Amino acid sequence: MDTRLILVEGCPGSGKSSTAQFLGRQLQRAGHSCRWYYEEERPHPLAALKGIDRSKGYREFGTAALIRWRDFVRRARRSKEITIVESHFFQNLITPLLRANVKPERIGKVVHKMAEFVTPLRPMMVYLHQPDYATTMRRILDERGARIEHYIRLSENSAYGKRHGLEGFDGLVQSWVDTRTLMEQLIEDLEFPSLSIDNSAGNWSAYLEQIGEFLSTPFQPGPALSADALTAYAGTYTYRSNTAPRRAAGTTRFGRMNVNRRVGGLPRSVALHHQKEVEFTISVKQGELVLRDYGWLWPTNRLIPIDKDIFDIRSWPFQLHFEREAGEIVAATRQSETTRWQITGQRYPRLAGMTDT
Structure with a gap:
């Protein structure tokens, strides 16, 4: 395997964390040194909001993200470790900026600059998506319970939500569909390899086999218990x-x-x-x-x-x-x-x- 950075992206509920966890285990079994950074763990080297004064809104957010990615790459280049990062290249950058009504063109400039920074790590991206995202969100609602109400409030109270009249569950779905559209536009512009998987059918054994072929890493099954x-x-x-x-x-x-x-x-x-x-x-x-x-x-x-x-x-x-x-x-x-x-x-x-x- 030539890459030192694997990016796992998609909207919430796409299976990013379970995929990233699986990749980490598989790379370990193949003898690679690797580190999976769970999206929400703290401290996180790529959490761009840390240290930003909320009273200033998101004017500093893009700059903070670029600084963190630049510093992260500098450290990573001194290591032979393979790093698996979920959500912080697309989702956790695009979402707050889009909610703050930042123009997609400006968001794209930040992403392209980040892509320049990570080039020395020979990155590869796995992108998980579902055309019918409303169905995905209903499944999340069933699995994650009342926590979904928090995300609905964030969507409704954001500048983007107020501007576009996004309300309730349907408004939350639409906000993520808009985010997904921008993600997929940016994927087409990336100069490093990416694999897009529609995982709506839930056939995870087939999806993981695809990812293994994409990464040129034969996957080894874990222990099977009766x-x-x-x-x-x-x-x-x-x-x-x-x-x-x-x-x-x-x-x-x-x-x-x-x-x-x-x-x-x-x-x-x-x-x-x-x-x-x-x-x-x-x-x-x-x-x-x-x-x-x-x-x-x-x-x-x-x-x-x-x-x-x-x-x-x-x-x-x-x-x-x-x-x-x-x-x-x-x-x-x-x-x-x-x-x-x-x-x-x-x-x-x-x-x-x-x-x-």
């Missing part, structure tokens, strides 16, 4: 306030350890959950483990096996590590291999087994 093996993890788990949270030291982007660094701006003593006790369940559904009602994650999250008793939480930069005693699962611990965005190391005792499938 229904009986999966059932061993099913049950109700709890987080108790007297289980002291701790932070994994983690590894920085270039491999240096820093155990003293604060996580997401939170001191060591702040627990992940503010409730005194939180329960969540893990069950088997259609041959997969499903995590439900875990704190601030989506209401339903798939678990993907990556090693013995270790599962990725699909589309999140976290893993669940399960503990056994006398062969039985007794607890799970949330860990992260890369990010310090949230406190990790919480231990979740297993309260009861569950056989529902």
Whole structure:
């Protein structure tokens, strides 16, 4: 593989995070050193809004984005690591600028300059899209619950939303359709390789095979577990306030350890959950483990096996590590291999087994 930068783009709900996570695992299995930057993790080297005075609106936003991409490329050129970045080349740049009524031509100039900056990394882009975006948004509404109301308010209250009379769910869909149109116009102008995939049918095995061919990287399947093996993890788990949270030291982007660094701006003593006790369940559904009602994650999250008793939480930069005693699962611990965005190391005792499938 020749590239050192893989960009994964598309509108919300397109599958960017799960695709980026999958790519990271596959590159690791192929022997590559790589780092996936989850869209919302903090600190993020490409989060352009950081440090900008909101009272000035978005006049500084494009400049801040260019500075961050320039600095990011300077650091990345000194490393042999492959970086996977989702959302920050298109979505998280175009969306706030378009909402602020910045002309598409001006947005295009910023993107083209960013493309110049990343050229030394020989970038490649995977772009995921759905022609019927309203259907995608309805699925997001079902999966992500009340959080969608936040995005509706952002759309309605933006300068762009007020100018175009965008209201409610339909207005939110239209704002993203307009964003998608600009993304697709810009893709045609990019001088580095890109792959556009309409993933409306949900045939992810075929899509991932396409991506593997595009990246010239043969994908290797992860561990396959039988229904009986999966059932061993099913049950109700709890987080108790007297289980002291701790932070994994983690590894920085270039491999240096820093155990003293604060996580997401939170001191060591702040627990992940503010409730005194939180329960969540893990069950088997259609041959997969499903995590439900875990704190601030989506209401339903798939678990993907990556090693013995270790599962990725699909589309999140976290893993669940399960503990056994006398062969039985007794607890799970949330860990992260890369990010310090949230406190990790919480231990979740297993309260009861569950056989529902």
